[in-house]
Amino acid sequence: MNNSPIDNGEGEAGSLTHIDAQGSARMVDVGAKPQTPRLAVASGRIRMSAKALAAIKAGDAPKGDVLGTARIAGIMAAKRTGDLVPMCHPLALDAVTVDFSYESDAVRVTASASLTGRTGVEMEAIVAATMALVTVYDMAKALDKAMVIEDVRLIEKRGGKSGHWRAPDIAG
Known part of the structure; x- marks a missing residue:
């Protein structure tokens, strides 16, 4: 061992x-762990040119609705985390959210996953955020091939033996 x-x-x-x-x-x-409410929040960003950011904001990207498509991709990915990450249990999620905000040179995604269960949903939130960012790249690559996906991380988790945790550099 x-x-x-x-x-x-x-x-x-x-x-x-x-x-x-x-x-x-x-x-x-x-199997022997108690079922408790679980929540996890993850975020990340994709840095891009002013041209690409303006097109996404205006809804003028060549492939269509960038953020709407990325939201669906993030939700779908969260539901498939057990298939994508080898040691993750397949989970019956109660809710997944994928939200976007604009920064001066980037789109930020914040994803959350929740359930009442025996194991946490940190990986589901991280996978949702990551796949949403990858989809933004795919949908906008005709505008900027040099986009950079960065800062993907867990922001907060609640539930289970370890209780509530929040990234130390995040206010709240």
Whole structure:
């Protein structure tokens, strides 16, 4: 068994929760955990040229409704996280939101996922935000191939054994 000093927030410091006694990857058994309300919020941004940003704001991108399509992609991706991330449990999500805001040189996405269950929804929120950003890139690449996806991260989580956590640099 690998006993490297890693604390992923789910097991004891020094234990690897997704590795079995033979050192093989495994999915954690969450069957005995209590069902509790869970929420996670993630965000990221895609930096782009003024031309691309103006076209997205005006609804003039060659491929159509950039943010509407990206919202749908983010929601669909959250629902498929268990298929995309190897050790994630497939979850019956109660809600997923994908929202956008404009910055001076970027579009920011904020995604949330929630359910009442035995495991958290952090990965679902991160996958939703990431796929929404990838879709913005796809929908606007004719306007700016040099767009940069950046700053994808967990902002907040609620529920489970670790309770409420918020990124330390985020007000609120």
